[in-house]
Amino acid sequence: MLNDNQKTNYYLYWIQKYRSRIILAVFALIIVLTSVRTVGPEEEGVVVQLGEYSRTEAPGLNFIIPFGIEKMYKIPVQRQLKQEFGFRTTSANQQSSYTKSGYADESIMLTGDLNLTDVEWVVQYRISDSYKYLFRVRNAEKTLRDMSESAMRKIVGDRTVNEVLTVGRQAVATSVEKLLQELCNEYENGIRIDQVVLQDVNPPDPVKPSFNAVNEAQQERETLINQAEAEYNRVIPRASGEAQETIELANAYALNRVNRATGEATRFNSLFKEYSKAPEVTKQRIYLETMERVLPKLGNKVIVDEKGSNVLPLLNIDKSVKIEKKEGN
Template sequence: MSEKQFEINIDPDWVKKYLSKIILGLVVVIMVFSAIKTVGPEEEGVVIQLGEYNRTVSPGLNFIIPFVETMYKIPVQRQLKLEFGFRSTSSSNGQSQYVKSGYIDESMMLTGDLNLTDVEWVVQYRIVDSYKYLFKVRNAEKTLNDMSESAMRKIVGDRTVNEVLTVGRQEIATSVEVLLQEMCDEYENGIRVDQVVLQDVNPPEPVKPSFNAVNEAQQERETLINQAEADYNRIIPRARGEAEETIQLAEAYALTRVNGARGEAERFNSIFNAYIKSPEVTKQRIYLETLEKVLPKIGNKIITDEKGSNVLPLLNLNKAAATTP
């Protein structure tokens, strides 16, 4: 084949006519896609017009003027966090990985008694005012990072190393949270601090075994104290109860004896008064009452006439007793 068979004749006027339309269409498409902005459900859109704040838009589809307006999406409904002394990264299988190397300068700090300690902590915060977050402070996240480190070093520097490592951890976290929020309010950066969590607090590696031994001894001491208090709370109240019970029994016994003695004395006095008024009747009544108590305790009773002199009736007593049913 000859080369002339592959030649194509293109009309320059046709190219000029349709190329301009294609370019215009591309420009329109680009402007349309540039004008449509989607704001997520946890976000808030801040629109900047010619470098000046213009408006704040809600989640959903929003429109801006291309090449004139710019939108910044701020996650106002999401809790954010900053990590100090370590970083947690997500691996490909979805598990979080802990990375310590390279961040020792953030966590190593001096305590009030001139000891070094390694403090790892997390600051959880929210953006509550997107306008202040963007315009009141330059690079608000970096500023918050610096403020958090400064607040932690200040609070730790006012306490001993034992407080930082043991009993004062919660109080330190609370103090840092309060101080950091005060600094955010002063800077007007539109951030609210939700929580400050001390992730881990350790002494420097060369002295860690000694500090661990001290902590174990303190924990053992607390355990022994708690056991002693438990024994005290179990034994002492029981002993007090037994003592109170013995006292009450003694008082009841004494009251019974005293009341019984008083009753006997009053009974004797009443009998004595009756005897004084009528001696014979009283004597007879006492005699009869005594017999009434004594006679039921006697088996066979034999009543004879004091004038009887015949002993024959007494000879058959054993026989009569044997035939008595």
């Protein structure tokens, strides 16, 4: 067996014998490690040669000049990214967990009516231009975070605390999204804003009890207003209907009286016209028609002559009327 010195001499012999091959293999390995780059399917490879932009490589296996002459930055242009404000996600599993500790400076802001509110939000975005993202703005991620916080504070500062906490939440998110995209276009940072989501909006912890009391009072007021409107809607339409019914009845009565008066006037005019043609005949006919209507309504009847001296003994008018009624039945 060989001792330690012999082993050392043996190894040195083989190293000296194959030194050129070892150097060549190490050199080839360095070339491979510094020149072969794999770009993922959601990425673009931006190649910089000696600090200056050279080209943009597509996904797949790509080669660059080795030994640090060229460098490649992989930019996830097809992936949706996000930034969180006022909280951070600690674990993103089926039941994600969050923490708010240490991030109050991002979320506490002043509203337009000089109230404090705690706004937590998420900005979802994509990198639309990898060249602008790398070279137009220094540290585009931090710049986007600063712009997002500035835009949110501006929009919240233009609204009351009730709008931010209740009905105006969607309007705030939409306005921040629009303003933030305008800032990105102005800065040419190569970022497209997909969505701004208000994760949670609450009053600060010290004023929560007072704010809840105010909300309860407002809700009670709205309830009373709704009840009054319901009673109004129940009574007023009914009264309006009754008033309209009375008006319609009055109009119908007036129309009936006018039509009857018009008919009687027409009848009188027609009668007068006939009377003018033959006064005696018309007078006699009117007399007979009147007696025909009046006599059946009388009880016992006594008929005398013009001088009142003779009484007609037999005139069975009642009997004739009864017979006519029976025959009519």
